[in-house]
Amino acid sequence: MKKAKKKELAELREEDIKRLPELIELATKTLQAKGCRVYDAADTAQARGIIGELLVGQKRVVRSFSQTLYEIGFDGLMKEKGIEVEKTSTAEILWSEEGRHPDGLPPFPVVDRESASLSESELPFAERVRERVKESEYGITGINSIAAERGTLVLAENEGNGRTVSNLPYHHVVVAGVDKITASLTGAVDVVCCASEHGQNRKVPVYISLISGPSRTGDIEFRLTYGMHGPKEVHVILLDNGRQELCRQGYGYLLKCIDCGSCCEQCREMALANGWSGITLTMKGLALALIGGRIAPPVLQNRLGNFSCQVGITPKMAAEALKGLNTVKSF
Ligand code: SF4
Incomplete structure (x- = not known):
């Protein structure tokens, strides 16, 4: 990354962090205005409580890869609740199920299916993931950045098939550290591209989703209908957990x-x-x-x-x- 661009990004992030309390408030308002349900979680216990209530009655959920989900112990919580978790990150499955990282630390950075080099015999895995995502009512993801001024969530596909998990199930639950909030949409996209360029040597992720609330359309007799082309509910849990x-x-x-x-x-x-x-x-x-x-x-x-x-x-x-x-x- 060029020096000037690097300096620009560092300054942008510095300004975002200085304004953090104000940006949390703004993001809450704009996300709600877009139809998202927003929850404040001061710590892990509160985040787990909110998720537990949202997922009452579920037998299985799908989740993409997210360090924030690791932070709150999401898989352990699901085990306690008797809910099966289907992971959708190829790299994470290869790492955790095949013991490629025996030290017990979560994988990072996440690589996508291509760079995880699936062999022919492993390809049915991708089909299985698609089927499981289609069958799930709830898709759980982290998020790469949040544009506070717009109320838009920015998600890169390579976070373990994040696009599919956020888009196919009827309910999308996002767990986001409050430090993911930036002021502008351009800043939020810059953050995602820079992380991709520096972490995965790819200037722009193959897909970036800009999620501004639940899916809605007025195509059918001009009546507003939710959930036609994506989730009908988007829940955003803003996690502090020591950040402020x-x-x-x-x-x-x-x-x-x-x-x-x-x-x-x-x-x-x-x-x-x-x-x-x-x-x-x-x-x-x-x-x-x-x-x-x-x-x-x-x-x-x-x-x-x-x-x-x-x-x-x-x-x-x-x-x-x-x-x-x-x-x-x-x-
Ligand atoms: S993960 Fe990247 S951006 Fe974060 S501290 Fe390390 S080098 Fe810096």
Whole structure:
């Protein structure tokens, strides 16, 4: 990515984080105006409670890959509720079912079917995923960014077949960290493209979905009908879970992260050195796990290593945050 563009993106994210409380409020209003049902979840427990209520009576749901779903322990919750989860990310299935990542840490970055190199014998997997998605009432996804001014959710296809999961079931449930909110639609799309370019070496994801509320059409006798070409309900859970606390403690710059995955290997090294599992492998992910008490200080940083970040988070800045952050037990 060119230097000027990199600087622009870093500045854009910095401005978004400075305005975070205001943008959360604005996004809530604009998403609701577009017909989405919006929920505030202060922490994991609240997010799990909201999802539990939404999915009462379901036997099976489909979900795409999302670090935020890992963060709230979505699969474990479904197990407790007796709801079967069908994963739709090829890479995630290959990783988790075939033990390609035996360290128990979630995969990152997600690659799509093409780059996961499915062999001919594995192709029926894709058919199975399609069938399961079609049969499901609920599709659960994370989100790549949210444009607050427009009330639009931006989702890249390579997040584990996110387009299919968000579009085919009658209900789309989104779990989004509040740091995914940007002010403008152009900013939100820039974030997605930059994460794709830097994390997966692809300038623009093959598909990007811009979701502005439930599907609606007036084609039939000019009557407004919901759910004809996509979900008839879109639920958006805005998860804080320590993000605003990160700002309060002076380390809000970590929220500029666009989840490109470029520092994943350094985070994985640190996680292994410290004996952590089940955490998001970005500097932001480690900081949130620390603030929420999911991992405990002191953090061994001798494996931090070097990484190049598109929004200007340096290894030194990450190290300072991991050293200085205080755990807040209420998360
Ligand atoms: S902190 Fe890591 S994952 Fe986040 S934008 Fe920077 S390099 Fe990418």
